[in-house]
Amino acid sequence: xxxxxxxxxxxLLPAILFLGCFLVYPLIDVFVYSVEEGYNFASQTYxxxxxxxxxxxxxxxxxxxxxxxTFLLVVITVPVSTGLSxxxxxxxxxxxxxxxxxxTIFFLPYVTNTLAVGLVFMxxxxxxxxxxxxxxxLLNWFGAGSIDFIDGPYAAKMFVLCLYTIWVVMxxxxxxxxxxxxxxxxxxxxxxxxxxxxxxxxxxxLTLPMIxxxxxxxxxxxxxxxxxxxxxxxxxxxxxxxxxxxNTIVGYVYDMLYGNSGGYPSYASAxxxxxxxxxxxxxxxxxxxxxxxxxxxS
Amino acid sequence: xxxxxxxxxxxxxxxxxxxxGEVTAVNHFDFEIPDGKLVGLLGPSGCGxxxxxxxxxxxxxxxxxxxxxxxxxVTDLPPExxxxxxxxxxxxxxxxxxxxxxxxxxLQNRKGADRLTKAQMEQKxxxxxxxxxxxxxxxxxxxxxxxxxxxxxxxxxALVKMPRILLMDEPLSNLDARLRLQTREEIRxxxxxxxxxxxxxxxxQEEAMSISDIIIVMKDGEIQQIGQPQEVYDAPCNxxxxxxxxNPPINTFAGSVKDGRLFIGDCAVSxxxxxxxEEVTVGVRPEGFLPTPQGAFVCSLDRVEVMGRDISVICTxxxxxxxxxxxxxxxxxxxxxxxxxxxxxxxxxxVFVFRKDTGERIC
Amino acid sequence: xKDLKKEESMITETGKAFRARxxxxxxxxxVFLTFWGLVVLFPFYWMVLTSVKSYGxxxxxxxxxxxxxxxxxxxxxxxxxxxxLARYFANTILFTVGTTALMLAVTVLSAYAFARLDFRGKNLxxxxxxxxxxxxxxxxxxxxxxTVTNLDxxxxxxxxxxxxxxxxxxxxxxxxxxxxxxxQLYYAAKVDGTSDLKYLFRVMIPLxxxxxxxxxxxxxxxxxxxxxxxxLVTDDQNYFLVSNGIQAIRENGFxxxxxxxMMAAVVVISLPLIVLFLFFRRMIMAGVSRGxxxx
Numbered sequence: 001x002x003x004x005x006x007x008x009x010x011x012l013l014p015a016i017l018f019l020g021c022f023l024v025y026p027l028i029d030v031f032v033y034s035v036e037e038g039y040n041f042a043s044q045t046y047x048x049x050x051x052x053x054x055x056x057x058x059x060x061x062x063x064x065x066x067x068x069x070t071f072l073l074v075v076i077t078v079p080v081s082t083g084l085s086x087x088x089x090x091x092x093x094x095x096x097x098x099x100x101x102x103x104t105i106f107f108l109p110y111v112t113n114t115l116a117v118g119l120v121f122m123x124x125x126x127x128x129x130x131x132x133x134x135x136x137x138l139l140n141w142f143g144a145g146s147i148d149f150i151d152g153p154y155a156a157k158m159f160v161l162c163l164y165t166i167w168v169v170m171x172x173x174x175x176x177x178x179x180x181x182x183x184x185x186x187x188x189x190x191x192x193x194x195x196x197x198x199x200x201x202x203x204x205x206l207t208l209p210m211i212x213x214x215x216x217x218x219x220x221x222x223x224x225x226x227x228x229x230x231x232x233x234x235x236x237x238x239x240x241x242x243x244x245x246x247n248t249i250v251g252y253v254y255d256m257l258y259g260n261s262g263g264y265p266s267y268a269s270a271x272x273x274x275x276x277x278x279x280x281x282x283x284x285x286x287x288x289x290x291x292x293x294x295x296x297x298s
Numbered sequence: 299x300x301x302x303x304x305x306x307x308x309x310x311x312x313x314x315x316x317x318x319g320e321v322t323a324v325n326h327f328d329f330e331i332p333d334g335k336l337v338g339l340l341g342p343s344g345c346g347x348x349x350x351x352x353x354x355x356x357x358x359x360x361x362x363x364x365x366x367x368x369x370x371x372v373t374d375l376p377p378e379x380x381x382x383x384x385x386x387x388x389x390x391x392x393x394x395x396x397x398x399x400x401x402x403x404x405l406q407n408r409k410g411a412d413r414l415t416k417a418q419m420e421q422k423x424x425x426x427x428x429x430x431x432x433x434x435x436x437x438x439x440x441x442x443x444x445x446x447x448x449x450x451x452x453x454x455x456a457l458v459k460m461p462r463i464l465l466m467d468e469p470l471s472n473l474d475a476r477l478r479l480q481t482r483e484e485i486r487x488x489x490x491x492x493x494x495x496x497x498x499x500x501x502x503q504e505e506a507m508s509i510s511d512i513i514i515v516m517k518d519g520e521i522q523q524i525g526q527p528q529e530v531y532d533a534p535c536n537x538x539x540x541x542x543x544x545n546p547p548i549n550t551f552a553g554s555v556k557d558g559r560l561f562i563g564d565c566a567v568s569x570x571x572x573x574x575x576e577e578v579t580v581g582v583r584p585e586g587f588l589p590t591p592q593g594a595f596v597c598s599l600d601r602v603e604v605m606g607r608d609i610s611v612i613c614t615x616x617x618x619x620x621x622x623x624x625x626x627x628x629x630x631x632x633x634x635x636x637x638x639x640x641x642x643x644x645x646x647x648x649v650f651v652f653r654k655d656t657g658e659r660i661c
Numbered sequence: 662x663k664d665l666k667k668e669e670s671m672i673t674e675t676g677k678a679f680r681a682r683x684x685x686x687x688x689x690x691x692v693f694l695t696f697w698g699l700v701v702l703f704p705f706y707w708m709v710l711t712s713v714k715s716y717g718x719x720x721x722x723x724x725x726x727x728x729x730x731x732x733x734x735x736x737x738x739x740x741x742x743x744x745x746l747a748r749y750f751a752n753t754i755l756f757t758v759g760t761t762a763l764m765l766a767v768t769v770l771s772a773y774a775f776a777r778l779d780f781r782g783k784n785l786x787x788x789x790x791x792x793x794x795x796x797x798x799x800x801x802x803x804x805x806x807x808t809v810t811n812l813d814x815x816x817x818x819x820x821x822x823x824x825x826x827x828x829x830x831x832x833x834x835x836x837x838x839x840x841x842x843x844x845q846l847y848y849a850a851k852v853d854g855t856s857d858l859k860y861l862f863r864v865m866i867p868l869x870x871x872x873x874x875x876x877x878x879x880x881x882x883x884x885x886x887x888x889x890x891x892x893l894v895t896d897d898q899n900y901f902l903v904s905n906g907i908q909a910i911r912e913n914g915f916x917x918x919x920x921x922x923m924m925a926a927v928v929v930i931s932l933p934l935i936v937l938f939l940f941f942r943r944m945i946m947a948g949v950s951r952g953x954x955x956x
Binding site: 185187188190191192193194195196197198201205206209210 | 355356357376377378379380382383384386387388390392393394403404406407408409455459
């Protein structure tokens with residue numbers, strides 16, 4: 001018995017070491033950091049404990065800007081990407097020829113480097129002295145004037161950020177929704193067809209309820225993912241997001257830690273804890289709301 | 299509603315490359331189902347009976363031929379315009395809707411002038427539920443019901459719109475043995491009460507024989523025989539039908555006709571008139587054996603199984619196609635278990651002679 | 662049962678009208694899907710197109726051209742010579758291989774312990790592991806950064822790799838798969854005197870290869886694209902991964918304005934994963950739908 005126990009722990013040892021060092025300890029430590037006031041990185045000393053770090057962060061205009069950007073991003077991209085991917089998945093499941101080709105193409109953004117392709121988006125949207133860029137060319141065709149989406153007005157920058165975020169998150173959603181749709185038993189559709197159910201009614205009364213657990217899963221992970229947005233913004237606007245006014249909460253955390261204004265792990269920790277609290281709250285709300293509207297079946 | 303099939307054919311393209319080997323699931327069906335009958339479409343699995351059902355409800359389009367409901371040609375109508383009710387093998391009850399919502403579903407699909415008021419719909423749903431005796435379960439979800447109850451809900455959902463035809467795909471196959479007996483009586487009763495022409499598909503001959511007005515026996519996409527169950531049982535038109543119907547199954551023997559007499563092995567078992575001499579296959583129903591001390595058909599006795607009213611005599615004969623012969627005889631018959639041999643007379647009405655090559659019935 | 666109105670509606674809506682409507686719907690569906698396909702593909706087209714335009718040609722196009730008649734590979738040469746792109750590549754491969762291999766070893770061992778071995782406290786540890794799945798990376802990165810800095814591991818592969826190794830979710834995924842291997846196999850192997858480790862390598866791993874390949878690929882994709890952690894712990898170009906490399910190129914490589922060369926670098930960086938994807942398409946898509954999220 002004792003020897004057996006030992007063996008089990010031995011197999012687990014590497015995982016426990018890694019998790020302990022790089023997940024459990026940091027998790028506890030981040031809360032500790034977040035209440036240590038006046039922490040000095042170089043000397044590793046602090047002057048006292050309290051909630052000052054939190055109040056500092058909450059009053060920091062950069063953080064408030066990041067908060068606003070992140071919320072806007074979440075509120076826009078989650079519904080749009082979920083709805084759009086639902087439409088595309090329904091379209092995909094209703095066709096036979098070319099389906100595999102479309103599926104493969106739609107999945108491509110998943111395997112690309114966010115930073116690299118973000119650069120392409122930047123070039124498509126950027127207006128420079130040499131060229132107005134491709135998107136502005138399109139706008140001009142439709143009779144609109146050129147806009148600098150990368151260094152221009154806030155709404156334009158937000159638009160590009162949302163668009164790129166949606167472009168990046170779509171493959172995962174389409175993939176998951178397509179397989180959810182495929183798992184709905186065909187006889188339900190046959191039964192509905194014989195009863196003369198219209199296509200729209202089939203969709204809203206049968207298909208949607210049957211894939212609702214998947215939808216909820218996607219919405220929840222979508223919220224979490226969008227709240228942690230960062231590298232998409234870096235790809236489009238460069239590393240100095242505060243200057244561009246396009247920082248996100250995660251970006252704020254990293255900048256506090258290391259970026260141009262960096263070197264303040266306490267402030268970074270407080271911001272990270274705040275982010276965690278926000279995400280947790282939103283997820284709980286999501287779960288509560290969905291419990292009332294989702295049908296789970298075994 | 300009378301249902302007429304004219305030359306109905308359904309071919310499926312073969313799987314694999316070059317679509318070699320087209321499969322004909324339904325081959326030139328030509329028959330008429332009279333109004334108000336309960337029809338059993340019977341055959342082994344893969345014989346095309348479900349395809350036939352899907353052609354009737356419109357989920358499949360025929361390759362050739364026409365389908366008429368009454369005098370109306372419905373061949374080109376999509377399923378929703380055919381006004382058929384269908385009970386699926388796994389019931390296809392919408393899992394997220396209650397029983398009541400499931401039954402209301404077909405009614406809520408109607409639009410315009412056909413649409414009933416809410417109260418009318420509720421009333422119809424209640425009627426249908428009462429008919430299948432599930433009126434106490436209206437607010438449950440399908441997952442909370444037993445298999446038999448789910449089946450009834452599925453029937454109620456199919457009936458609530460007063461279909462012209464009711465179709466059922468293997469209605470009893472998902473139920474356990476006891477429920478199966480009970481449910482098939484239910485189906486019979488419901489069909490009688492509504493008078494709706496009903497077609498159901500099954501691979502279980504007993505199920506089809508026990509409740510159908512008419513059975514249609516199919517094999518490999520071809521209709522073998524159509525008729526009342528007793529009729530088909532008593533006068534099978536070929537060896538396949540004779541073998542497929544009846545439990546225990548018919549005993550078959552290698553036999554021959556010589557000079558107007560029918561031989562099984564060396565035993566001359568009966569007279570046959572007007573048949574040329576040839577090798578034949580002889581089928582004898584288990585109840586066709588009459589133990590007689592002087593009987594012409596001599597078998598070696600293996601054992602006797604007592605089944606209550608009847609006894610089952612298990613014996614062997616060299617000409618038999620299967621290892622043993624099973625004869626069901628009256629419990630009062632004199633069969634000596636220890637004697638080693640048993641002699642039978644054969645009841646002429648229970649003996650069928652088939653052509654050896656085609657299996658076609660000669661007499 | 663049969664009333665007049667019903668018959669009328671049946672006549673007006675014959676099968677033909679029905680079919681016409683369905684064809685129209687099909688056409689709309691295809692147009693819509695094709696549109697999204699273009700949206701997805703266009704950035705890829707644009708980056709390849711731009712990467713083969715010569716520097717001079719690109720900068721003289723005030724209105725960008727949608728094609729080029731004189732493609733050139735000079736930008737690719739420029740990308741590999743003007744910035745240490747090959748170095749970024751080698752670093753990324755080293756990082757990806759190292760992290761993935763370590764992850765596999767750790768994951769396989771602990772999944773085996775959870776699925777097959779009995780020991781005191783197993784269930785408690787497993788519950789703790791599960792709850793760790795909910796910890797967002799952003800919370801722990803701060804301390805990890807401080808730890809690595811204090812250990813003087815910045816700008817080393819050790820510092821890059823170690824904190825990126827563990828993924829509790831993959832342990833969970835593999836444990837579930839390991840548990841599907843019938844117990845009888847284990848007892849049979851025990852009767853034959855097979856050691857646990859041998860059983861793990863000879864029976865469990867071959868039987869669960871699809872899952873192992875899946876988590877390998879998912880982890881490799883994650884490593885190839887990782888940006889945040891490498892950015893925190895490296896500021897020496899010699900340790901940059903491709904993501905940081907591309908960011909560095911964007912900020913100050915090629916004199917900022919050489920966009921064709923930049924795009925050539927982007928193409929080179931994107932290509933390995935796309936090729937990998939095209940080869941293992943089914944496996945990757947199945948794997949992601951079972952357990953992947955982006956990032």
